[in-house]
Amino acid sequence: MWRDFRSSSTAMGGLAITLLVLAAVTVGAELMSYSPTGMSFTTVLRPPSWAHLFGTDSYGRDVFTRVLYGARVSLLISGCGVGLALMLGSLIGMTAAYFGRLYDLLVMRLMDLLFAFPAFVLALFLMVIIGFGVVNVTIAIALVYVPIFARLAHSMTLAVREEAYVQAARAMGQPPLRLLAREILPNIAAPLMVQASIGVAFGVIIEAGLSFLGLGVQPPTPSLGTIMADGQEYFRRAPWVLTMSGLAVCFALLGLNLLGDGLRDLVDPRLRKRAT
Amino acid sequence: MSENLLEVRNLRISFQLRDASIPVVEGVDFDVRHGEVLGIIGESGSGKTVTCMSILRLLPANAVVRAERIWFDGEDLARCSDDEFEPLRGRRLAMIFQDPVGSFNPVKTIGWHFYHVSRRVAHERPELFSRRDAWRKEAVAVLARVGIPHGRQILRQYPHQMSGGMLQRALVALVLQLRPVLIVADEPTTNLDNIVEHQIIELFRGLKNDIHSSFLFITHNMSVAAKLCDRIAVMYAGQIAEMGTAVEILTRPKHPYSQGLVRTSAEIMRRVDRLQEIPGELPNWRSLPEGCRFRPRCAFARQGCEREQSLRLTSDGREVRCLLYEDVR
Amino acid sequence: MKTIQFILARSLGALATILVGALAVFLVMQAAPGDPALAVLGEHATPEAVAAFRAEHHLDAPLAARFLVWLKGFATGDLGRALTIAGGASISQLIANRLPNTTFIGLYAIFFSVGLSLLIGSLAAVSRGKLADTAVTSIAALGVSMPDFWLGYVLIFFFALNLAWLPSYGFTGPFESLQGALLTGLLPALAISAPMTAVFSRTLRTTLLESTQRDYVTVARSFGFSQPFVFRHYVFRNSIIPYIVVVGLQIRYLLGGVVIVERVFGVPGIGSLMVDAAFARDYPVVQACTVVFLAIVMTVNLTVDIVCAVLDPKRTR
Numbered sequence: 001m002w003r004d005f006r007s008s009s010t011a012m013g014g015l016a017i018t019l020l021v022l023a024a025v026t027v028g029a030e031l032m033s034y035s036p037t038g039m040s041f042t043t044v045l046r047p048p049s050w051a052h053l054f055g056t057d058s059y060g061r062d063v064f065t066r067v068l069y070g071a072r073v074s075l076l077i078s079g080c081g082v083g084l085a086l087m088l089g090s091l092i093g094m095t096a097a098y099f100g101r102l103y104d105l106l107v108m109r110l111m112d113l114l115f116a117f118p119a120f121v122l123a124l125f126l127m128v129i130i131g132f133g134v135v136n137v138t139i140a141i142a143l144v145y146v147p148i149f150a151r152l153a154h155s156m157t158l159a160v161r162e163e164a165y166v167q168a169a170r171a172m173g174q175p176p177l178r179l180l181a182r183e184i185l186p187n188i189a190a191p192l193m194v195q196a197s198i199g200v201a202f203g204v205i206i207e208a209g210l211s212f213l214g215l216g217v218q219p220p221t222p223s224l225g226t227i228m229a230d231g232q233e234y235f236r237r238a239p240w241v242l243t244m245s246g247l248a249v250c251f252a253l254l255g256l257n258l259l260g261d262g263l264r265d266l267v268d269p270r271l272r273k274r275a276t
Numbered sequence: 277m278s279e280n281l282l283e284v285r286n287l288r289i290s291f292q293l294r295d296a297s298i299p300v301v302e303g304v305d306f307d308v309r310h311g312e313v314l315g316i317i318g319e320s321g322s323g324k325t326v327t328c329m330s331i332l333r334l335l336p337a338n339a340v341v342r343a344e345r346i347w348f349d350g351e352d353l354a355r356c357s358d359d360e361f362e363p364l365r366g367r368r369l370a371m372i373f374q375d376p377v378g379s380f381n382p383v384k385t386i387g388w389h390f391y392h393v394s395r396r397v398a399h400e401r402p403e404l405f406s407r408r409d410a411w412r413k414e415a416v417a418v419l420a421r422v423g424i425p426h427g428r429q430i431l432r433q434y435p436h437q438m439s440g441g442m443l444q445r446a447l448v449a450l451v452l453q454l455r456p457v458l459i460v461a462d463e464p465t466t467n468l469d470n471i472v473e474h475q476i477i478e479l480f481r482g483l484k485n486d487i488h489s490s491f492l493f494i495t496h497n498m499s500v501a502a503k504l505c506d507r508i509a510v511m512y513a514g515q516i517a518e519m520g521t522a523v524e525i526l527t528r529p530k531h532p533y534s535q536g537l538v539r540t541s542a543e544i545m546r547r548v549d550r551l552q553e554i555p556g557e558l559p560n561w562r563s564l565p566e567g568c569r570f571r572p573r574c575a576f577a578r579q580g581c582e583r584e585q586s587l588r589l590t591s592d593g594r595e596v597r598c599l600l601y602e603d604v605r
Numbered sequence: 606m607k608t609i610q611f612i613l614a615r616s617l618g619a620l621a622t623i624l625v626g627a628l629a630v631f632l633v634m635q636a637a638p639g640d641p642a643l644a645v646l647g648e649h650a651t652p653e654a655v656a657a658f659r660a661e662h663h664l665d666a667p668l669a670a671r672f673l674v675w676l677k678g679f680a681t682g683d684l685g686r687a688l689t690i691a692g693g694a695s696i697s698q699l700i701a702n703r704l705p706n707t708t709f710i711g712l713y714a715i716f717f718s719v720g721l722s723l724l725i726g727s728l729a730a731v732s733r734g735k736l737a738d739t740a741v742t743s744i745a746a747l748g749v750s751m752p753d754f755w756l757g758y759v760l761i762f763f764f765a766l767n768l769a770w771l772p773s774y775g776f777t778g779p780f781e782s783l784q785g786a787l788l789t790g791l792l793p794a795l796a797i798s799a800p801m802t803a804v805f806s807r808t809l810r811t812t813l814l815e816s817t818q819r820d821y822v823t824v825a826r827s828f829g830f831s832q833p834f835v836f837r838h839y840v841f842r843n844s845i846i847p848y849i850v851v852v853g854l855q856i857r858y859l860l861g862g863v864v865i866v867e868r869v870f871g872v873p874g875i876g877s878l879m880v881d882a883a884f885a886r887d888y889p890v891v892q893a894c895t896v897v898f899l900a901i902v903m904t905v906n907l908t909v910d911i912v913c914a915v916l917d918p919k920r921t922r
Contacts, residue, residue: 009735009739010739112622113625113626116626117626117857117898117899117902118858118902120861120864121860121864121879121894121895124883125630127883128882128883128886208752209864212752213865213868215880228752232869235758235761235762239762242755243759246752246758249751249752250747250751254747257746257749257750258742261742261745332827334826362829362831365828366828366829366830367829370828371824371827373824375820378820381821381825381842383843383918392830393828396828396830434918454829
């Protein structure tokens with residue numbers, strides 16, 4: 001399987017970019033000579049140069065360093081949110097499909113209802129209810145993604161439920177939860193991971209959007225959204241802050257999306273072959 | 277020459293893949309006479325479908341087709357460009373495909389198919405559009421001929437509303453509407469259950485006698501071939517192994533491969549306890565055996581078989597690609 | 606006719622979902638921490654002021670009654686007044702004023718997404734091979750990697766600030782001046798539609814290529830049907846259905862983009878209303894906006910369902 005992965009240029013490209021980004025935000029950030037919060041009124045609003053790759057903002061802070069730290073926060077938020085949604089959603093979807101009947105009906109209807117709201121609107125609504133901040137944004141992203149994972153896990157579990165090895169395990173008396181974990185989960189994991197990869201990317205966009213509006217991560221914590229919000233204030237005078245930080249977001253998310261696409265190409269034909 | 281509707285000489289087909297060129301059909305010669313049914317028999321992968329599709333130029337873009345001559349009703353198709361060939365397809369040559377369910381446009385009615393097929397031959401059959409509903413009446417008549425009585429309702433239906441057997445008959449009806457001179461039928465009964473298969477065979481038998489088209493009938497089923505074909509060509513690994521009249525080949529097969537085929541199907545008919553199968557498998561295209569391609573599986577293989585074998589004409593008019601037989605040419 | 610039955614059934618389903626959604630929104634809103642009276646009047650408001658406020662806004666009535674009153678408000682057009690923003694204007698008035706703008710921008714964006722992707726997807730389907738595949742996949746991936754508000758700013762930078770072809774802020778409503786709306790709405794619509802255009806193009810290309818591999822294409826060619834005929838009636842016609850299904854699924858992401866883009870471009874729509882209300886903790890307005898957005902999504906989904914049903918006989922017969 002690794003060989004298939006290697007031959008897919010999208011997957012490899014995506015992986016390369018993602019790893020690069022991860023390295024940059026973890027190790028690279030620490031290596032930067034600037035501090036993300038260190039203000040300096042002598043270097044306010046400088047355009048990009050070799051000293052400041054992305055220029056400086058209105059407080060004289062190096063934008064590139066801030067972007068690295070901000071990306072760390074954004075990726076953490078999105079990663080945790082999607083991870084939470086993955087666990088919860090898969091559990092909901094799998095159990096609903098396996099146990100069926102009223103539980104299935106009610107739960108999946110609830111998921112459908114959640115899914116009916118536009119993603120960003122749902123997140124925004126939640127922020128109004130529970131307030132702003134890093135943790136709450138994570139919860140909002142999780143809420144947006146739970147129905148997606150639930151529906152995916154549900155439909156796949158339905159397909160797999162009738163397979164021979166599942167019937168055999170059931171006949172042997174394996175308790176349901178263990179059956180779900182041991183037999184079903186490994187076989188539906190792949191598309192879930194694909195969705196997760198793409199989900200983290202979109203989660204960053206949601207976080208960026210919320211923070212950009214001022215309804216997400218609150219300053220002084222840097223996040224990709226708050227940096228772009230800063231950049232928006234003086235966009236006409238110094239467009240580079242917003243532009244460059246946005247480009248950084250594009251680059252990071254491109255890696256994640258390419259990785260997800262590459263994985264999906266790997267997983268899909270397999271699924272089709274399995275179905276026949 | 278005038279007795280033959282189709283003459284194929286030295287047909288060679290290969291597929292261009294990323295890293296190699298795979299030869300699929302090599303040096304195939306055969307004739308189809310006016311008003312006869314030529315059966316092409318062979319296992320899956322023997323090249324029979326590819327051979328027939330190449331005549332209609334329906335192979336994918338990476339297929340390389342070469343032939344010395346493909347003489348059809350007065351024209352050499354091998355010398356025709358694609359543009360010159362376009363008008364012939366459907367009008368003079370047509371094909372009935374194996375899987376009826378996937379052959380129809382799922383978002384259009386059966387009537388839509390009939391309408392456009394009729395328009396295709398509007399020039400040759402102007403009576404179809406002489407009055408407003410003429411083509412529809414004709415379609416109903418043709419459907420009745422293939423065993424579908426309620427033609428008017430069927431024309432309004434969509435493919436997913438019909439069974440496989442009915443779709444196969446409807447497909448035959450569509451081809452009949454074209455009134456082609458040569459009909460290529462690619463295993464038209466393989467996907468159908470026994471009762472329907474029997475009905476379709478009876479239909480073809482009736483048609484063979486009524487209309488004046490010739491058939492190129494592909495099958496791997498000996499009993500079907502026995503009921504329908506006048507002459508038979510047995511294909512193996514991209515070459516013709518044996519050719520002769522149907523009766524002769526089925527009762528006195530000469531090539532060891534044909535013997536194996538006839539024997540196994542006879543055994544199935546007799547329900548013996550143990551089927552004596554032909555040992556081995558079709559050779560892989562990338563590693564064909566030297567000389568006679570059947571050699572690894574042949575019980576009669578001997579000295580000389582490792583050299584290229586050509587088709588030999590025997591004294592009783594049979595063509596066999598095997599050195600066991602004397603060539604009288 | 607079965608099609609009409611289908612449309613009715615689906616419409617009822619959509620309506621039911623909106624109702625249940627409204628209930629859910631209402632209940633969740635009630636569970637929000639904090640007393641709206643205190644939020645509006647401030648922490649140090651006197652108990653009398655708080656009581657008066659609560660009485661004025663019927664905050665002490667039983668839950669079911671409040672919900673039904675609110676629900677009725679959608680039908681009669683009286684949703685109460687905003688708590689804090691817009692000087693306490695009538696909510697239904699606010700929504701009525703702004704809904705055409707949001708709808709216009711949304712439709713404009715869908716028009717771009719679908720129109721451009723039909724073109725690009727068809728053209729891209731012509732070229733096969735690994736290079737084309739990688740290129741199309743990369744462009745699609747790039748599309749969804751872009752935050753749409755960021756793209757909005759980039760567009761403003763080039764087309765409004767540098768080239769001054771289009772205004773960078775403000776929006777003329779479609780009822781005021783259609784031409785003005787088309788002009789001022791162009792950049793916002795482009796910003797929203799860009800990510801989806803990339804995805805839709807790739808989807809169309811994929812479905813087109815899949816359709817060309819199908820048996821019915823070979824059979825159609827064997828009848829002697831010409832290439833253009835086969836493309837139009839077999840390949841394209843069959844590809845359009847899965848394409849529309851994907852469009853329907855992605856719409857909710859597209860509509861989400863409306864919220865921020867309205868803010869960026871200063872479009873007075875439901876999205877910017879919701880954002881303003883969110884800042885001001887104006888719960889009734891947020892509530893109403895959420896339900897309106899739900900209704901918009903359900904309407905779009907219903908339309909997609911109906912279009913699919915009309916185009917695909919398997920769904921209705």
